Amino acid sequence: MTRRPSPEALAEGVRTGRRAAIGQAISLVESRRPSHRALADALLEALPPPEEPAFRLGISGPPGVGKSTFIEAFGWARLEEGHRVAVLAVDPSSVRTGGSILADKTRMARLSMDERAFVRPSPSGGSLGGVSRRTREAMQVVEAAGFDVVIIETVGVGQSETAVAQMVDSFLLLMLAGAGDDVQGIKRGILEWADLLAITKSDGDNQTRAGNAANDLRSALSIFLPENAPWTPPVRTCSAMNGDGLGQLWEDLGQHRDTMTKLGLFEDRRRQQRVQWFREELEAQMREDLRRRTDLESVEQQVEAGVLAPGVAARRVLELDVGTTS
């Protein structure tokens, strides 16, 4: 990485909303070089939380559902209302190349080029844990820079939806009507995380199918929803092409936030997320540390093959490791 200003100077640049500083700050927290870690920590400590909590919105959905087009249209409407919108991505499958940065910029061309928005492509490949830790810190950076609507997008690979759902206030699941009136591409275990659902591409010939799919989904959901649930996830249809339904979704999101806030669940959720984040950090760092000192992979392979009992293996690894300390 190139020469960069001190963490304090960088933090000042972020606070005053300088785009170059924001970009550099995110690169710093995303950096995997151990020497950058202390600088990143100093930066994060120098960044104040926003006075009003930002709107943290997670968006997911299967490939082809039109996430970028949706975010472009939805985000643009927020800019028009005076919000400032940041878009971050969680994609553990991506390897950052010149090409993919370009692709990210291209697919949200209007947002990317607007001063009131900030679009950041996915951090370079790595484990989901690594990527989501860096995304959470990038979120701190953009919030400190005054972006009050932060959209975290996930491509839906592996467990990335769950990871994203656990770092936002509201999680929106986008879906497509299938060839019948069914809903396509729902991954097992994702629905439970959705605070809002929308069938996309509800325009032209597709409108009826989208409406039917939404109805089916709504009645199916009603069976699964716990009684006395504080919030019933609305199921909507929308079109990023003609803008239909986008306003309704933004209203729903506001309603979700209000309801959760009134019941004390908004702050509850954030509190839980902070604790969880802390625990994940702790675990990730302990594992990294352990990996440097023991042959964790080989032990894990033996456990996987059934040669070594899991509990015994864990104690053995830690005895080897901890032996010198305790």
Add this chain to the structure above:
Amino acid sequence: MTRRPSPEALAEGVRTGRRAAIGQAISLVESRRPSHRALADALLEALPPPEEPAFRLGISGPPGVGKSTFIEAFGWARLEEGHRVAVLAVDPSSVRTGGSILADKTRMARLSMDERAFVRPSPSGGSLGGVSRRTREAMQVVEAAGFDVVIIETVGVGQSETAVAQMVDSFLLLMLAGAGDDVQGIKRGILEWADLLAITKSDGDNQTRAGNAANDLRSALSIFLPENAPWTPPVRTCSAMNGDGLGQLWEDLGQHRDTMTKLGLFEDRRRQQRVQWFREELEAQMREDLRRRTDLESVEQQVEAGVLAPGVAARRVLELDVGTTS
């Protein structure tokens, strides 16, 4: 705890199926006294895995669904077929008292008193993580003792279903028909773990309602199921009172195991479970270790309150801790 035989002698007693030895062995792995841990490890290492993998069945459902009655009737039918049945419970809310042991024995009176079965009440209270670690080790003990059908029951408190689903080959969710034809008491995020579903108490006047609830559930599930899923969870009705449907469920379970085995998914799942178990053990032990040396609770409270950033807090805790080693 009272004087007990050496781990080797205990292992020998377990292998030859002596009930007293099995009980003592489970008490040893459940013990929270640090000095017992090495003995428990030696015991576990001396226990051979069964030649044929046992049938690990998780059973959950809301209070009132009739889990004990179901397990009593279902387990009894297996004994009649020549199987040997062990029943273990995961219940992080329980505090073991004379009363609750008695309750456990009473509620499955026939199974408890039969030589071919082994019913073990929940380990004494503690964190879910602790309870599930001990349950997994108890599972090793009963399998080494020749029980080829191992039922892990959960009361459905907190995340205990997920924990149980992650230690079994097949997960059966029991449900009740509601006042309408709806299904009652499904907790969010549980359905995704179910390999089989059954509406209980389908007898007498309740039979029609149970059948309707099953139909509704089946059609709702079909919307959520991924295309090309290797296994479609069947939705059945049953009655532990008159035995209706219990045979079908056992057939379904056999079918599930066959299908998973043929696709290589049975062994895949067990492999993943071993790795996950190892990682949980590792994390739990590292946390315990950390807790002894740092004030983890106080740091966690500061993180929860938002006073300390999660990432920074994690690194600070580990620096304090690791400082002397590295």
